[in-house]
Amino acid sequence: MTLTDLANPTRFLALTTRILPWLAGATAILLAIGLYQSAMAPDDYQQGATVKIMFIHVPNAWLSMFVWGVMSIAALGTLVWRHPLADVAAKSAAPIGAAFTFLALVTGSLWGRPMWGTYWEWDARLTSVLILFLMYLGLMALWRAVEDPSRAARAAAVLTLVGAINIPIIKFSVDWWNTLHQPASVFRAGGPTLDKAFLWPLLVMAIAFSLLFITLHLAAMRNEILRRRVRSLQMMQASRTAVIGEAKEMGAA
Amino acid sequence: MSLGPYASFIVTSYALVTAVVLLLIVWIAADYRRQQARLREIEASGVTRRSGRSAVDVR
Numbered sequence: 001m002t003l004t005d006l007a008n009p010t011r012f013l014a015l016t017t018r019i020l021p022w023l024a025g026a027t028a029i030l031l032a033i034g035l036y037q038s039a040m041a042p043d044d045y046q047q048g049a050t051v052k053i054m055f056i057h058v059p060n061a062w063l064s065m066f067v068w069g070v071m072s073i074a075a076l077g078t079l080v081w082r083h084p085l086a087d088v089a090a091k092s093a094a095p096i097g098a099a100f101t102f103l104a105l106v107t108g109s110l111w112g113r114p115m116w117g118t119y120w121e122w123d124a125r126l127t128s129v130l131i132l133f134l135m136y137l138g139l140m141a142l143w144r145a146v147e148d149p150s151r152a153a154r155a156a157a158v159l160t161l162v163g164a165i166n167i168p169i170i171k172f173s174v175d176w177w178n179t180l181h182q183p184a185s186v187f188r189a190g191g192p193t194l195d196k197a198f199l200w201p202l203l204v205m206a207i208a209f210s211l212l213f214i215t216l217h218l219a220a221m222r223n224e225i226l227r228r229r230v231r232s233l234q235m236m237q238a239s240r241t242a243v244i245g246e247a248k249e250m251g252a253a
Numbered sequence: 254m255s256l257g258p259y260a261s262f263i264v265t266s267y268a269l270v271t272a273v274v275l276l277l278i279v280w281i282a283a284d285y286r287r288q289q290a291r292l293r294e295i296e297a298s299g300v301t302r303r304s305g306r307s308a309v310d311v312r
Contacts, residue, residue, distance in 0.1 A: 010306075043257070048258075048259065049255070049257040049259065049260070049263060050257075050259045050262060050263060052256075052263050053262065053263055053266045056266060057266070060270070095277075096277060099274075099276075103269065103270050103273055106266075106269055107266045107269070110266045110269075111266070113262060114258075114259040114262055212274065216277055216278070216281060219281045219285065220281050220284075222285065223281060223284045223285050223288055226288035226289065226292060227288050229288075229292060229302070230288060230291045230292055230295065233292070233295045233300050233301075234295065236300050237295060237298065237300045240300065
């Protein structure tokens with residue numbers, strides 16, 4: 001099956017129906033393993049047990065940026081290749097990305113209070129992630145505000161690509177500015193600085209959350225395709241009613 | 254497993270993530286059922302796709 005085959009929504013629906021149960025099962029198993037490893041991980045010598053918040057905070061933070069990356073590729077698909085499923089993919093990903101970003105912000109805040117002594121600080125990392133969250137909400141509002149789906153798709157695609165500038169700002173904010181947030185400790189030149197006792201549970205949780213995103217995204221895309229079918233059938237229904245009405249009027253005349 | 258003096262912060266974080274993820278799953282599942290119900294309703298009124306295939310069929 002090629003990318004061109006997947007441009008057909010009917011084939012895409014058939015594929016998602018086949019693979020969704022397997023993806024959901026794999027996600028549940030990996031989440032269970034990740035949660036068990038997180039529970040069994042030792043306390044950090046400085047942070048104590050609060051290091052356990054890292055196993056859910058970091059995957060959500062990674063996904064908050066990754067989902068915007070997926071939406072940016074989809075935006076290119078809308079503007080450049082006019083792929084029929086590109087806007088469906090972007091629109092379906094936005095609420096899921098917003099949820100991950102919200103969780104990254106709140107779990108970070110709950111981790112920050114005991115470690116930094118504050119829930120919130122207007123530093124570069126925290127502020128740029130808050131801006132990302134607001135951009136997700138803005139995009140969702142845009143899709144709802146514009147009635148014509150193709151116009152909404154183009155406007156949202158442009159906004160998504162403009163917003164993508166924020167992703168490297170978030171990633172490198174801890175290097176470019178003096179922030180309260182710690183610098184990168186996994187994806188960095190020279191390899192991870194995390195001890196294996198923390199690194200493995202973190203990687204398992206990151207893969208589990210990524211699978212969770214893929215599962216939810218495919219399911220949400222299926223819903224969006226069905227929603228568009230509803231819309232097109234409703235338009236057919238409306239035009240049919242209009243034609244019957246005109247015929248009756250002409251008959252009466 | 255002792256969570257130390259900041260147990261409430263750890264438990265709240267995990268509970269919140271669980272709640273939001275469950276909410277997403279329930280919302281997406283409910284939306285799927287809602288769209289299928291709307292499609293069945295429209296098809297029952299006699300409006301069908303040009304291909305003649307049922308719009309509800311996702312296999």
